[in-house]
Amino acid sequence: MGIFQxxxxxxxxKGRDIIEKLKKSNSKTLIIHYSCESFFNLxxxxxxxTSICIKNRGNNLTKTFSIHLQAQFYKKDLCCITDIENDFLEKQMLKEFFEFVKRHSTHNWVHWNMRNSSYGFEAIGNRYRILGGNGKEIEDQFKFDLPENLGLIYTYNFEKHKPSGQLLNLAKRNKISDRDALxxxxxxxxxxxxxxxxxHMSTSRKVEIIDRILTLEEKNKLKVNASIIKIYGLTPTGIFEIVRNNWILFLIWSLIVGFIGAAAEPIIQFISGTSNFGN
Known part of the structure; x- marks a missing residue:
């Protein structure tokens, strides 16, 4: 148990150090989120x-890549796009996305669970390769999975998965607007x-939610669904961290220590005086 704590x-x-690193390099940090077709019946x-949104925390500007924008660029009727046309539009969208990646490959890329070939940077790269492209890869050292970091800080049960997933549930807990998010x-x-x-509006909103969650965590104001005991553990050091990070508990602790010190002072003086008398 002691080792676990x-x-x-x-x-x-480790999690807090990562958050501090992102905070210090805010001007070179990007928030990314994307949407895709259903994984079933394909x-x-x-x-x-279908849609990729990226927010630059340095200037608060959001860049959007989507099939529906490409359709409008190429004067396609949104109601009647064929599969062949969808392939072409998706490829053009991903081409623009990877051109952006190439220009920002050494930025910090903060994401939400984009870590495998089913849903993640690899999945985006695979789609582009399938369509005939060859995109620029982002090195792992520049990728930061926010829920992974929150798991390190608060344990991986920092938020419930039902009914809307950890991202939207965490947004509601912290009174972050989830309007338009699906x-x-x-x-x-x-x-x-x-x-x-x-x-498109859902993808954009989720980028804003991720950005807001990161901001709250940077300010130590994020509310999570994990008890203080689970977050810090039951070691003396863990208990001290609980007290140190709560001003009310720290005040009470200071008063108790002060009271004990004041009460013990006469006893210490008496013992000291007795010792001197003996000499």
Missing amino acids: SERLDDRK EGRTPRI IGKDEAKSFEDRDYLKL
Whole structure:
């Protein structure tokens, strides 16, 4: 148990160090999120990338890449896009995205669970390769999975998964607007229904939510669904950290220590005087 509690504080420090690193390099930090087709009923085909949004924390500007924007650029009727046209538009969208990546490859890329070939940077790269492109890869040292970092700080049960997923549930807990944000299956349905604007607005909103969560964590103001005991552990060091990070508990602790010190002073003086008398 002692080893586990020690690891808990080590993990917390590691997570906090990452947040501090991002805070200090705010001008070179990007927030990314994307949406895609449903993972089901594709007969083995990889899900199409539908919309990518990136927010630059240095200037607060958001860059959007989406199939529906490409359709408008190429004067396509949104109601009647064929699969072949979708392939072409997706490829053009991903071409622009990877040109952006090439210009910002050494920035910090903060994301939400974009870490495998099903959903992540690799999945985006695979789609571009399938369509005939060859995109610039972002080195792992520049990728920062925010829920992974929050898991280190607060344990991985920092928020419930149901009913809307950790991202949207955490947004609601911290009173962050989730207007226009959709859960994954609703985003996929929006694409199937050709409701491209709705899909784009959801992706954009989630980028704002991730940015706001990171900001709150940088200020030590993020509220999570984990108890203080689980966050810090039950070691003396963990208990001290609990007290140190809560001004009310720290005040009470200071008063108790002061009271004990004041009460013990006459006893110490008496013992000291007795010792001197003996000499």
